[in-house]
Amino acid sequence: MHIYLLQAVTQNPDSSYWYLPVGLQLLFAIAFVGLMMGVTHLLGPSRKTADKLSNFESGIESVGNARQPMAVKYFLVAILFVLFDVEVIFFYPYAVNFKSLGWEGFLAVMMFVGFFLCGFIYIIKKGALKWED
Amino acid sequence: MSNEQLLALLPFMVLAGASIVVILMIAARLSHTAIQVAGFLMLCFTVLAMGYVRDILPQEILPLFIIDGFAALYTGVIIFSVGVVGLLSYIYFEEREENPKEYYILLFLATLGAAVLTISRHFVSLFLGLEILSVSLYALIAYLRNRNNAIESGLKYLILAALTSAFLLLGMALFYMETGSMEFNAIGQKLAGSDPGVLFKLGLALMVVAIGFKLALVPFHLWAADVYQGAPAPVTAFIATASKVGVFAVLMRFSLAVNLQQSEFLLNVFSGIAIASMILGNILALRQQNIKRLLAYSSIAHLGYLIVAFLPGTREGIEASVFYLFAYAITILSAFGIVTILSTRMKDAEDLSVYRGLFWRKPLLAAVLAVSLFSLAGIPLTAGFFAKFIVLLTGANYNLWLPVIVLVLTSVIGLYYYLRIISTLFASAPAAEPRHKPLHPFFHFVTYATLFVLMVMICVLGVFPGPAIEGIRQFLMIR
Secondary structure, eight states: OHHHHHHHHHHOTTSGGGGHHHHHHHHHHHHHHHHHHHHHHHHSOOOOOHHHHSOOSTTSOOOSOSOOOOOHHHHHHHHHHHHHHHHHHHHHHHHHTHHHHHHHHHHHHHHHHHHHHHHHHHHHHHTTTOOOO | OOHHHHHHTHHHHHHHHHHHHHHHHHHTTOOHHHHHHHHHHHHHHHHHHHHHHGGGOOEEETTTEEEOHHHHHHHHHHHHHHHHHHHHHHHHHHHHOSOOSHHHHHHHHHHHHHHHHHHBOBHHHHHHHHHHHHHHHHHHHTOSTTSTTHHHHHHHHHHHHHHHHHHHHHHHHHHHHHHSOOBHHHHHHHHTTSOOOHHHHHHHHHHHHHHHHHHTOGGGOTHHHHHHHHSOHHHHHHIIIIIHHHHHHHHHHHHHHTTGGGOHHHHHHHHHHHHHHHHHHHHHHTTOOBHHHHHHHHHHHHHHHHHHHHSSOSHHHHHHHHHHHHHHHHHHHHHHHHHHHHOOSSSOSOBGGGGTTHHHHOHHHHHHHHHHHHHHHTOTTSHHHHHHHHHHHHHHHTTOHHHHHHHHHHHHHHHHHHHHHHHHHTOSOOOOOOOOOOSOHHHHHHHHHHHHHHHHHHHHHHHOOHHHHHHHHHHHHOO
């Protein structure tokens, strides 16, 4: 039957059978995962110990709880860093094509920097970069 | 880009500039009142700019945008809704949040996203518009983060919207694979004459998931009630009007470009969605005691009615849908306006018990709410009746009998729960209410006046819809 379907593919490349291999692969992937998980579950020995239930931290015994309140400033600085990082990334292609883009490109980049500057002023005035209260 | 093309984008640039202006005003530590007034002025400038560029329309800015009468109408409805939402926001946020100013940045950005959707003719501008809209909405929904449901509803919206964005992107990729283009018109030309392939159908199915989520149509409606309930009342009004108008506009433009309605199969799919939305939305609202959730379910039903106008895919369909959206926006804004005004510092006025005997305490507010509920139910002499009528007319003209019959039947179901609220308004036994002096007499006056104007508009549109229809027709000629 498969051979029949494959013939349909070769004869008629525009039909939906064209996607048959994709579908077969999908089925194979699901079946493979199911088989592997099922077989290991059935065949593998299962020993339950207390050590297995504890967190694995590079072989070192874990100390304390990781869920501690942390100053939100770290997050703020990190996200602002990402923001300015992206700005720099946009500058690279412009710097490479600086000559060929001419005045029009210069104005566009100036506008971009201007909008960014507004955001920067806002950040500073809001005190987001002030580390100590 | 020529000067005229640049000029045609002026309203959108003003809208984008508005958020920058608000950012700088916050940096300069100006008061909430100043920002509110400046925001309102920027919206007025946007409207003026729209009037100013009207004569040079239509302009096509290849490959991303097209600014024509169609876009102008939908953008107009969005700007109108945001203007009202902005007016309602002042008292609401001034009383609650120590820090209400960033709200306006997000509001303007969300508006910009919705407005970009109406002018997009390319998948890239569609996606960018949709993301600007949704990312602002995530923050707007969870804005009052100390409230019980705010974070929950914001998170629900975030996860579901991000998931459906993935659906949308994969759908776009499949379209691109099938047709080799991302422009709506080019996709339409590639598909013309040939039977759409399996990739196209798959891509469309994925896109229907994303669009259906944003419009809260039935199989994708589960977020609506929770988000409507958890979001601050003005933001809920924004979600119910501006965001849906934008998404519907882009759906309409896309379907017209690729002749979606020509395909019998797709027509059946969309009628199925419409029928399911009408029935489920109305039935879920029947026993609802929470007015924000009730309005959420009723909005699901109303979007179902709107899809009936979308089905023919003709000029009449567009006219009906624009009129419907306009009438619906006015109505739902006045309903949420009442919810906003009656809300207390700790809690939104969402329980039906708050409204018991409202007429005997605050006759004006009760009258506005009653009129808007009549309009939602589609009682004659209100805008809602006429909007529903022309949707019915378009559906009947194109022999879409099943959706039309379902529309009529479910409207009758809807009548039950709208009338239930109205009877509560006029019930006796008014609850003893602690009187407190309004903090901002001027803004209270402005808000009351706005709501009164909205009520008058509902009635005028219901009695003399002619001029509005004629205006819509003239705008649609600009293409």
